[in-house]
Amino acid sequence: MNILDKIIIDKKREVILKKSIIPITQLEASIFFEKKTISLSKSLKNSTSGIIAEHKRRSPSKAEINYSFTVEEVVKGYEEAGACGISVLTDGKYFGGSLDDLLLARATVNVPLLRKEFIVDEYQILEAKAHGADLILLIAAVLTREEIKSLSEFAKSLNLEVLLEVHNQEELEKSIMPTLDMIGVNNRNLKTFEVSLDFSKQLAAQIPDDFVKVSESGISSIEAITELKPYGYKGFLIGENFMKTDNAGKAAKEFISKI
Ligand SMILES: O=P(O)(O)OC[C@@H](O)[C@@H](O)c1c[nH]c2ccccc12
Numbered sequence: 001m002n003i004l005d006k007i008i009i010d011k012k013r014e015v016i017l018k019k020s021i022i023p024i025t026q027l028e029a030s031i032f033f034e035k036k037t038i039s040l041s042k043s044l045k046n047s048t049s050g051i052i053a054e055h056k057r058r059s060p061s062k063a064e065i066n067y068s069f070t071v072e073e074v075v076k077g078y079e080e081a082g083a084c085g086i087s088v089l090t091d092g093k094y095f096g097g098s099l100d101d102l103l104l105a106r107a108t109v110n111v112p113l114l115r116k117e118f119i120v121d122e123y124q125i126l127e128a129k130a131h132g133a134d135l136i137l138l139i140a141a142v143l144t145r146e147e148i149k150s151l152s153e154f155a156k157s158l159n160l161e162v163l164l165e166v167h168n169q170e171e172l173e174k175s176i177m178p179t180l181d182m183i184g185v186n187n188r189n190l191k192t193f194e195v196s197l198d199f200s201k202q203l204a205a206q207i208p209d210d211f212v213k214v215s216e217s218g219i220s221s222i223e224a225i226t227e228l229k230p231y232g233y234k235g236f237l238i239g240e241n242f243m244k245t246d247n248a249g250k251a252a253k254e255f256i257s258k259i
Contacts, residue, residue: 002191003060007094008142011118014093019123027123030130032106037134037159040085040112041181041212044235049259050225052214053078053252054087054116054239055105057096061193065243075105077249078242082256085112085135087237099131106132114163118142122154135161135181140171141190152179163214167199172206182235183207184214197224204231222258 044050055074058064069077071088078086088105089097095116102115114135115128120142128136136155138148152162161181166172167189175183185200185207195218207213214235215228225236238255245251 003094003193004141004190007060007091007118008120010093011091011120015121015123018127024123024126027126027130032130032132033158035132037161038110038112039181040114040135040161040163040235043084043112044182044212044214047084047234049082049084049256050233050235051081051083051252051256051259052085052087052114052235052237053081053083053242053248054089054237055097055101055248056089056116056239056243059240060094061188062240062244065240066245066248068246069248071101071104072108074243074248075109077247078252079109079111081249081253083111083252084235085114087114087116087137087239089116089239090131091117099127102128102131102133112161119151120147122151125151125155125158125160129158129160133160135163137184138162138164138180139190140164140166140175145174145177148175149177149179152177155179165216166203169203169206172203176208178210180211182212182214184216184235184237186216187219188217197227200228200233201231204233207232222255225259 088102089095112134115133163182164180165184167186185203187199188195200215213233215233216237219238220241242248242251
């Protein structure tokens with residue numbers, strides 16, 4: 001079994017458990033249900049840098065990235081650096097994140113916030129909303145077309161934007177639908193951890209122009225951004241390259257100032 005299958009099995013169990021502890025009515029009582037969301041797709045369209053900076057403590061492909069800063073310090077640094085949006089990993093078991101991280105990030109910054117999670121159930125979209133997210137991620141590799149449709153419609157009904165992640169042509173073809181705002185090509189294969197910018201380059205032409213194109217993972221240089229822009233990419237999701245330094249905000253600032 002590959003790591004992605006393992007993550008999804010754990011995630012489905014986690015959701016069942018959480019549903020039995022925190023009822024939907026409690027999530028819906030959050031003050032964030034009243035709060036207007038901020039659009040990442042608009043902010044990317046109007047940006048020259050397009051950087052979506054990620055808070056990621058560790059990952060299955062890298063044991064430990066960074067533990068020396070609080071989530072508030074990291075996201076404040078990202079906002080001051082001029083990031084268009086911030087992605088917050090909320091998976092605990094594999095990425096060391098939590099919904100508290102998202103809440104703390106929301107209390108700290110005013111840029112669009114992505115709940116970075118393996119979403120398999122509407123309940124997690126309600127959690128995202130209740131903890132201050134502006135958008136959610138849906139991963140085509142683990143969802144059917146019907147699931148992508150119902151989950152994205154549900155997100156839109158809560159005024160959350162949707163970033164759909166693909167890694168190959170088949171995933172892209174099955175996923176295209178009007179309820180998506182952005183399509184992200186993951187340069188990392190989540191099953192094998194192979195990383196190459198070629199995935200973004202190869203798929204770019206197949207992504208219809210009505211979606212904002214985002215290139216995700218394995219981006220560690222300005223040259224990578226320069227290479228990807230001609231393919232129509234407006235957004236660049238970067239985690240490790242910033243989080244592995246001793247000051248993620250400072251690293252993001254230096255990076256963005258060079259674009
Ligand atoms: O740290 P990187 O290589 O810059 O990658 C960031 C982000 O793209 C990556 O964390 C990611 C992309 N898609 C995901 C899905 C789940 C968890 C994590 C991810």
